[in-house]
Amino acid sequence: MSESTASVVLNRTRSGTRVSAETRRHVLEAAERLGYRPNALARSLQKGSTQRIGVYSGRAHLDSRNLFFADLLGGICEGAREHEFNTVIHTSGNGPSMLLDLLSNRALDGLVVHARQDDPILGMLDELRVPAVAIADQVSAIPTICVDDDGGGRMQAQHLAQLGHRNVLYKQTLFTARSAVNRMESFLRTATELGMNVTIHNETTGDDSLSSEDFDLLNRTTDRVTAIVGCNDRVAEVCCHGLSAVGMSIPKDVAVVGFDGFNRFYAPRFELTTIRAPWSQLGARAISTLMSLIAGECVPGVTILPIEFVRGATT
Known part of the structure; x- marks a missing residue:
């Protein structure tokens, strides 16, 4: 059993009381036998955070063979991991209403958006006031992280x-x-x-x-x-x-x-x-910017990452 699980068990068992080593051992053994796991929803309500970041693409599907998406999502997932957040990926193939349900129920703490200016999700975010950051393509409604x-x-x-x-x-x-x-x-x-x-x-x-x-x-x-x-x-x-x-x-x-x-x-x-273009770095920067928004901090409207010329054998 993980330390975090043990803490939850003990807190519920002896809240506000110093727990002896012997009691701690008995509680852990009982929880292990019962297969106890902390309830994620209850913990999110207690902490005021789901520890989940959504990633929305305006495309109907994301092809993992596409190196652009592989780099971008890799950077996003790594950035989220560093902040101890999980990622939930959503495409337009399921319709914006499904994502709206997630956001309106506060199942996500924030959203990284890769979509066109006219994507319907942008209007929904404005109404719900969910912290969101756009990547790669600039949109006027939310802060954008893009390359030069x-x-x-x-x-x-x-x-x-x-x-x-x-x-x-x-x-x-x-x-x-x-x-x-x-x-x-x-x-x-x-x-x-x-x-x-x-x-x-x-x-x-x-x-x-x-x-x-x-x-x-x-x-x-x-x-x-x-x-x-x-x-x-x-x-x-x-x-x-x-x-x-x-x-x-x-x-x-x-x-x-x-x-x-x-x-x-x-x-x-x-x-x-x-x-x-530093696509992986772009994904990670989007997460750090989103974390600042979630914390109530001000962020730039547009952040542009530098690019690099690479001379190959085709010129």
Whole structure:
């Protein structure tokens, strides 16, 4: 039996009285025989805290194979562990009403939100006044922890311009978050200032592969596209596979740049030039900020974590 369990048993047995070692031993032995465990709800009412943090995603499901979510949730869980809190993950697949039940019944002490500005959960939080922090994508209603998306887009454009690229294809994913739009807009703005021509192709199928229109740009006799920017590393890697499949050399024929810079446990086929974003650190920072809110402290409206340029073999 854990020390915390023993304390609860003893407190209920001899509240306000000094307990002898012999009595303590008998109580522990009896509790062990009976399989006693403290009631979590009763303890939360006594402490005024559930020791649980909710994590809400506006997506219908979270794919554990997605390195972005793996890093982000890993940081959140580690941050919660350091504060001795558990995490409860909720997606929009179950509907906001289920999360509303959790929040209205005070089954959660606070919430980390990864959602769009128009997600219905944000209006619910405002009514319930539940401490909440947004991550990755800025929302106006609650404090946000994000990375320097503007700086990332600027770094991508500056790097390609320094290498002499003048015609660039920007590949945007089908499920476009506000943070990805910010990166794209920053890239486009900087590239234009540096005299580069940018073609933006928004995916419509969801597989992020190179289309016939993409290859038309890559095979032009004049004004040929010589570089591709992926809105994230996954899109950039898919482009690398597509280029390699048709015999195009990277970076001799086409340079490729991504955004994420995950620390992997394996060597990827393509060592991307990318912008490294501290997604795990972002999750942990969201928890520490949420703890400050729960404690009634003031926190910044927006916290932006720095990113890092990583030169790989694809440029």
